[in-house]
Amino acid sequence: MSIPDVREAYTGRINAVSIGATKEEGGTRSRVVTIGGHTTIPFLAFEGGTNPPAIAFEVPDSAPDPAEWPEGALEPYRDVSGNPVAWAKKCVEEYHADLVCIRLLSTHPDRGNAPAEKARDTVLAIRDAVKVPLVIWGSDDDPKDNQVMPMVSQALAGERCLLGMASQENYKTLTAACLADGHAIIGLSPLDINIAKQVNILISDMGFPPERIVMYPTTGGLGYGLEYAYSIMERGRLAALAADKMMAMPVLCVVGPESWRAKEAKAPDAEAPGWGPAMERGPMWEAITAVSLLQAGADILVLRHPKAAEVVRATLLQLTAGSNGSSSSSSSSSSSNGGEKK
């Protein structure tokens, strides 16, 4: 008796989105990171080829707020805190980041209100210091982002960065900037699959190519809504594979901040003596959040702790071992020569 072939063939495909432009393409990056392109659900290599997920390291543009970067998260970056260029270099050279995700929090009106010109100078300095593709994320203050992001976008024209966040309420300025300067864009939605699709439609309606949109459906940390994020991502992926073109965008997950918000991740040993040492607990909380999201279909994981990144890479290797075509190792380690010349 023959064994029935259980392979599924889907009609839809997740768009492949490329981030970063090399010299030949008019940029200055040493490599391009391509995500998405999936023809099946995550890690079923026997059903179809796929681009492996990429790891982005979060780079704050100023010394981070201890309330958001607790001891355990900040520890690896203590020597570079407040120096975004050194921070970014460390992520690339020591921690083998595929991408760096620059967060322009200092431009927020309540967090220093740094002018757009300063943000521009910061991203340009990081652009010159590291050669991996760049993700730039504003301050989440809409009026301020609408001043800062166009200037940042223009300064990085041709580098094919990934810029965020475009939301249902505020997408036009960023979309226009990304369109003009050749960047990809992140569409943000608040754990709501209908709004996720709506944002994609709104951005596309401005003439923006769907193949340059990445979805950020909002990430829940382990124990704090992870399952909502998981089920939304899963449903979105299945809809896209059933040929819903307005859901066929790769997904970005912001793992670091969500994980380190959990008291289980940040509580010091003295406060939680029965929970295991904080220096392991925190990174592990981040790692488990990230690995769960990988299974749900994450394409870019924005991480903080290098130990979490190590666990994610090891897991990716296991999940893709034996698969033909590209494997996670090509994504994770080819940038590990951090040695991109400056």
Place this chain on the structure above:
Amino acid sequence: MIVIGERINGMFKKVREAIQKKDAAYIQDLAARQVKAGATILDINVGTASTDLATDMVWLVNCAQEAVSVPLSIDCARHEPLEAGLAAVRGKKVLNSTTGKADDLAKLLPLARKHCAAVIGLTIDEEGVPATTDKRVEIAAKIMAAAMENDISAGDLYIDPITLPVNVAQDQPTRVFAAISQFRMLSDPSPHVCIGLSNISQRLKEHQLLNRTFLIMCMAHGLDSAILDPLDEELMNAMVTAELVMNKFIYADSYLEAAQKAGGRTG
């Protein structure tokens, strides 16, 4: 939904005139507009006014395929123009249609096979249009069996339960619904189920509302294709909305715009 655009039909006055004057631009425009509005297949019917059905059929086919690349459904009751039309289609094609009459099945299914065409099978037999659900299912099963004998797969078969104008046979629509549900269970994968939508409302005052209502009720029973007017925007919007309600795609506030932009296709 598989939408078979009905507008290229010689029964329409302007199409008839275009055929007579060989006005290719008119036909090409009609083809392009239907596809833009969401047609996934275009029906091609010369009508009855032509003096040379086969020649005019081939001309219509060529006009349409110069303008669009969707499959064409060759719609004719006469064998010669049907074959000429099928032979002229370069891409995917549909034979529209056979009935369940033994003669038709014996002649038309081998023709479909020869031209690698999908087939629309009307549940009509030697006794005419059936009055009951059971009879419709019986004829459908007969068509399916004959299709399989001719190596035509369920995915290439469209069973049409035959609709009569609602004023003529008001007891029939509920039987059509029941038949649609049962057609879907004839095999796995099931054949497509198709209706010629405008039959329900022929020459009736509220024909657009009737079409819209009937289409959605049929969809709720498992209909997955219809020959209809894709340029009827209200109809297409209702169809897309019915698919949404049936969880065929994910809701977004702008789902209608998204479907319109994707040519009516939602998933």
